[in-house]
């Protein structure tokens with residue numbers, strides 16, 4: 001099935017969960033990412049269970065500081 | 071109040087714009103903008119807002135200028151190393167434009183002081199560098215019902231969103247609470263291309279001016295992301311989150327809190 005992640009189209013297996021997508025997309029620090037699915041922000045607690053469907057639009061939104069940690 | 075001849079000359083490129091005009095310029099001269107953090111993002115914002123003739127600019131920062139700041143915090147010069155950032159920034163704004171009154175707060179923004187400061191201003195710019203402060207600014211603006219511009223930068227990426235409390239998506243709608251301690255990139259990984267601060271901080275200043283003048287479309291309910299390597303901007307629409315702990319239908323946060331700040335585990339480079 002085709003899904004769109006941060007504006008780019010990807011081919012993925014059916015029923016992929018958000019957690020699996022985070023691994024597939026090589027997101028190194030999932031704690032630093034908020035996930036929006038078709039315009040709704042997802043609760044972290046559903047990452048393991050929420051599965052994706054054909055045409056879904058996913059946005060990974062990253063925590064960003066001010067560019068310094070001092 | 072009316073503009074002086076000098077002011078008509080100084081602001082002529084604004085006044086000639088139909089959307090600004092003499093009235094708009096007078097409005098800017100009567101406006102107050104608070105910049106939280108006189109660092110990377112706050113530097114360009116302060117310089118442009120000062121040049122634009124924002125009547126009062128507030129600066130909050132407890133830090134002193136460090137040599138490592140100069141790569142991106144363009145309001146501070148080599149001779150300022152060791153000087154309070156708010157003082158250094160005040161000097162530059164005054165040198166650019168004597169029309170501007172600069173108010174400095176040489177302190178960290180905390181739950182017990184930020185609301186009374188925010189209350190004095192029309193618009194707030196989040197130029198902070200850590201998550202605890204970013205949530206604090208978001209919450210303080212919510213409780214004081216002040217519009218503000220959130221932004222962050224990291225490596226080659228930057229992003230920003232404008233929040234109009236009660237009307238548009240807030241920072242907590244998107245991110246909830248700070249990332250757990252230990253998940254934040256270590257200091258050595260957390261570099262940033264200096265010019266990112268200029269790009270994103272200047273966009274924040276643009277939003278402030280638009281808000282004050284009531285012109286154009288604000289960056290509300292939309293996170294604008296920028297990647298310098300791809301030279302690509304993207305707009306991500308984000309609706310208000312009904313489960314938001316601050317502005318949702320059943321809020322858990324009813325007063326300001328100081329979030330725990332995840333710190334990096336490496337010695338400062």
Ligand SMILES: [Zn+2]
Nearest residue numbers: 240243314317
């Ligand atoms: Zn919210």
